[in-house]
Amino acid sequence: MNRYMVGVFNDEFGLVKAFDQVKAGGNKIDEVFTPYPIHDVIVKMGRRTRISHAAFFYGIFGAASLLGFMYYASVISWPLNFGGKPTNAFPSFLVVSIVGTILIITILTLLTFSIRAKIFPGKAAVIIDPRATNDKFILVIDSNAPGFQPEKVEQVLKENGASEVYIHENPHAKL
Amino acid sequence: MYNLKIRGRHIIGDKSLGQISGDIIAPIDAKTPLWWSAALVVSLGLFGWGIYSMYITVTQGIGTWGVNNTVGWGWAIINFVWWIGIGHAGTAFSIFLLILRQTWRTAINRAAEAMTVVAVGCAALFPLLHMGRPWLFFFIFPYPNTRGPLWVNFNSPLFWDFVAISAYLLISASFWYFGMVPDFATIRDTTKSKVKKAVYGFFSFGWTGSSREWLRFEALSFVLGGIAAVLVVSVHSIVSTDFAVSVEPGWHTTIFPPYFVVGAIFSGFAMVLTLVTLMRKLYKMESFITDSHVDAVCRVLIFISLIMGTAYLTEIFMAWYSGSTYEMYTFFKNRIFGEYAFQFWAMFICNAIIPQLFWFKTVRSRLWIVFIISILINIGMWFERFNIVITSLSHNYIPANWAEYSPTIIEIGLFVGTLGMFSAGVLLFFRYIPMIAISEVKSVAKYDKEQDLTRSLSHETSEKSKTQAQH
Numbered sequence: 075m076n077r078y079m080v081g082v083f084n085d086e087f088g089l090v091k092a093f094d095q096v097k098a099g100g101n102k103i104d105e106v107f108t109p110y111p112i113h114d115v116i117v118k119m120g121r122r123t124r125i126s127h128a129a130f131f132y133g134i135f136g137a138a139s140l141l142g143f144m145y146y147a148s149v150i151s152w153p154l155n156f157g158g159k160p161t162n163a164f165p166s167f168l169v170v171s172i173v174g175t176i177l178i179i180t181i182l183t184l185l186t187f188s189i190r191a192k193i194f195p196g197k198a199a200v201i202i203d204p205r206a207t208n209d210k211f212i213l214v215i216d217s218n219a220p221g222f223q224p225e226k227v228e229q230v231l232k233e234n235g236a237s238e239v240y241i242h243e244n245p246h247a248k249l
Numbered sequence: 250m251y252n253l254k255i256r257g258r259h260i261i262g263d264k265s266l267g268q269i270s271g272d273i274i275a276p277i278d279a280k281t282p283l284w285w286s287a288a289l290v291v292s293l294g295l296f297g298w299g300i301y302s303m304y305i306t307v308t309q310g311i312g313t314w315g316v317n318n319t320v321g322w323g324w325a326i327i328n329f330v331w332w333i334g335i336g337h338a339g340t341a342f343s344i345f346l347l348i349l350r351q352t353w354r355t356a357i358n359r360a361a362e363a364m365t366v367v368a369v370g371c372a373a374l375f376p377l378l379h380m381g382r383p384w385l386f387f388f389i390f391p392y393p394n395t396r397g398p399l400w401v402n403f404n405s406p407l408f409w410d411f412v413a414i415s416a417y418l419l420i421s422a423s424f425w426y427f428g429m430v431p432d433f434a435t436i437r438d439t440t441k442s443k444v445k446k447a448v449y450g451f452f453s454f455g456w457t458g459s460s461r462e463w464l465r466f467e468a469l470s471f472v473l474g475g476i477a478a479v480l481v482v483s484v485h486s487i488v489s490t491d492f493a494v495s496v497e498p499g500w501h502t503t504i505f506p507p508y509f510v511v512g513a514i515f516s517g518f519a520m521v522l523t524l525v526t527l528m529r530k531l532y533k534m535e536s537f538i539t540d541s542h543v544d545a546v547c548r549v550l551i552f553i554s555l556i557m558g559t560a561y562l563t564e565i566f567m568a569w570y571s572g573s574t575y576e577m578y579t580f581f582k583n584r585i586f587g588e589y590a591f592q593f594w595a596m597f598i599c600n601a602i603i604p605q606l607f608w609f610k611t612v613r614s615r616l617w618i619v620f621i622i623s624i625l626i627n628i629g630m631w632f633e634r635f636n637i638v639i640t641s642l643s644h645n646y647i648p649a650n651w652a653e654y655s656p657t658i659i660e661i662g663l664f665v666g667t668l669g670m671f672s673a674g675v676l677l678f679f680r681y682i683p684m685i686a687i688s689e690v691k692s693v694a695k696y697d698k699e700q701d702l703t704r705s706l707s708h709e710t711s712e713k714s715k716t717q718a719q720h
Contacts, residue, residue, distance in 0.1 A: 086695070109266060109435070110692035111463035119460045125468040129476075147391060147400040156404075166404040169490075170412050172483055176476045177416040183472050184423055188454075191465040193430065197455030204438040206458045207431065209266035 076244045078104060079224060080202060081213040081231035086112050088235035089211040093118060095230045102216040107206035125190070129183045136178030140171045202242055210237075217241065259352060259693045261536040266691050270435050273685045276532050277436065277445075284531070285676060292673035299666010302659045303378060311381050313659045319652035320642045324660040325375040326491075327634040328667060330509075331516070332372035333414070333488055334630060338517020339365025340421055340481045343428075344474045352696060353545055355689035356537045360528060361521045362425040363682065367674035368520075369418045371667040376410070378663070406490040413484040420480060424473050430456050431466070431688040485513045492637065499579040499641035502567065508560045512633060515553040515600065519626035522546050524675065526620045528684055537685050543619060547607040550626070558601030575646055589640045592632045599629020 081096075083089040086108065093115060097103060106115050144167045148154065153161045188194045206212045213236075215227060228239045260269065305313050316323040339362040346354035377383045389411050391401045401408050433453035440446055456462060489509035492500040522543070529538040568580035584593045603625055606612045613619065644651050678684065 106460045107458045110688045111467050116460050116464045121460055121464045123465050123468045125465055126472050129472045144403050148403060152397050152400055163404050169409045170403055173413045173416050176480050179476050180420045180473060187465050187469045191462045193454045193456060195454055199455040199457050201457055207435045207438045208270050
């Protein structure tokens with residue numbers, strides 16, 4: 075069973091300050107739940123994403139495969155002569171390539187997001203505190219770690235304006 | 250960054266975060282208002298007429314329309330371009346303003362995106378029906394087939410159009426949907442109804458608001474936003490090539506792509522204005538859609554209206570400057586003083602002249618005038634497409650080809666049907682989906698509190714002080 079200490083804050087500023095101090099005290103912060111993205115916290119959690127890099131490669135893949143397909147269809151598979159114009163009408167293939175590439179990037183990036191952020195239809199949400207999507211800022215601290223001093227951490231949280239501090243036991247998997 | 254003294258507050262009334270979600274979700278939890286049901290019945294009635302017209306079109310053929318060999322594109326293409334244009338606002342709003350980091354977009358972008366999805370759906374009906382045999386529409390997909398395989402013509406603007414519209418529909422719908430996921434989670438976690446909890450819980454895809462999710466969510470919005478910005482510009486440019494690539498007087502011109510894109514954003518912003526004024530009045534969203542929001546959209550409209558006026562005058566100037574008798578005839582005889590003069594002047598006055606009233610603060614601050622002007626702009630934009638399509642086609646190069654065109658009741662029914670479909674879609678959106686992006690509004694609420702801003706150590710403020718130091 076995983077035990078967490080949960081600090082509930084009313085605004086992001088208290089949360090950010092408490093975050094630093096709790097971390098400085100040598101504790102592990104498992105996750106932060108907020109009603110809207112807070113960049114400070116995301117950066118301090120050490121989280122990084124390469125979705126934009128992935129999107130770039132999807133784009134290259136999309137553009138190459140679309141141009142390749144159109145070349146195959148109109149030059150190799152069924153070369154059709156209209157008015158003696160070249161069958162490989164590269165400039166007019168560009169239009170479909172641009173729009174089609176955007177479509178491919180979107181679909182693949184959405185899939186990547188879905189897999190990496192674990193957001194997909196039918197997923198049951200693992201909710202620590204349901205108020206996190208409404209108006210509270212939730213700091214979840216790992217309290218299984220050896221040397222965890224609940225009183226001390228609770229005091230730090232309270233000093234920074236936590237409105238509630240409680241222990242949450244998660245019978246399921248890790249966060 | 251956001252300057253409170255100049256731009257005014259995002260949210261009026263010093264609301265807490267909890268009040269923000271409560272106020273926006275309230276219409277979903279409230280009892281269905283009577284006006285809503287009445288409006289839905291009317292919209293579905295109109296849509297029913299549209300369905301009937303579709304039935305007649307499909308069973309009896311395009312002969313039931315008023316189109317003929319000369320005017321091969323009638324109301325169908327006018328309505329198609331008009332709806333696509335309206336559909337451009339959602340993406341333009343969310344994306345250009347997201348990239349420009351305009352925080353005031355947050356109150357309006359959800360409605361604009363919803364409108365986009367419904368409008369593009371309406372638009373897609375027209376080419377589909379105009380194919381004559383819509384059940385064979387899949388022929389337009391380049392798929393390996395037993396006819397050769399005979400591929401589609403990748404050089405045809407009509408095929409580009411098909412790719413553009415389907416991509417646009419899919420992308421704007423997914424952009425809209427993923428933006429709503431955090432808000433669905435808010436409904437899931439705040440509602441008391443078990444049914445709502447289950448339904449919105451399913452649609453929230455297991456969202457919890459963890460830093461892992463927010464990080465990727467933001468990255469996703471920027472990637473989709475960045476590439477969809479290209480799409481907004483390219484989709485309507487492609488629609489304009491349907492015209493510009495053909496050789497018809499008045500069509501064969503390089504001004505068309507920018508002219509169409511600007512026109513699309515113009516009509517879309519006007520429709521956004523119509524919707525937000527309705528939202529503000531009917532659902533009492535005054536504290537979120539503030540006077541400064543309406544004011545900002547009006548100012549954007551002045552600017553776009555000036556571009557529209559410039560485009561109209563440029564076209565007329567080029568017709569004269571080119572020295573081509575056909576162009577001169579189309580613009581001066583046929584459009585400005587000819588039998589389609591009414592449509593031309595309706596377009597010119599509604600799009601280039603009336604929006605100039607927004608220069609006056611008294612006009613911008615009176616909601617009912619803003620509402621009427623926003624409707625007039627959309628009427629004007631419809632006439633613009635009429636003006637482009639019908640005048641050029643009916644009087645082309647060979648006088649022996651000249652023909653008149655007037656729509657039949659079936660074509661009118663199709664148009665009214667899409668109006669009904671659009672209003673029904675918008676009504677359903679008002680009723681079942683948070684009409685303002687809750688999480689985004691919450692994220693800008695902090696800028697309204699100046700003392701909090703100075704207290705904050707967030708990197709946005711430190712960035713601000715850095716840039717100030719550089720200046």
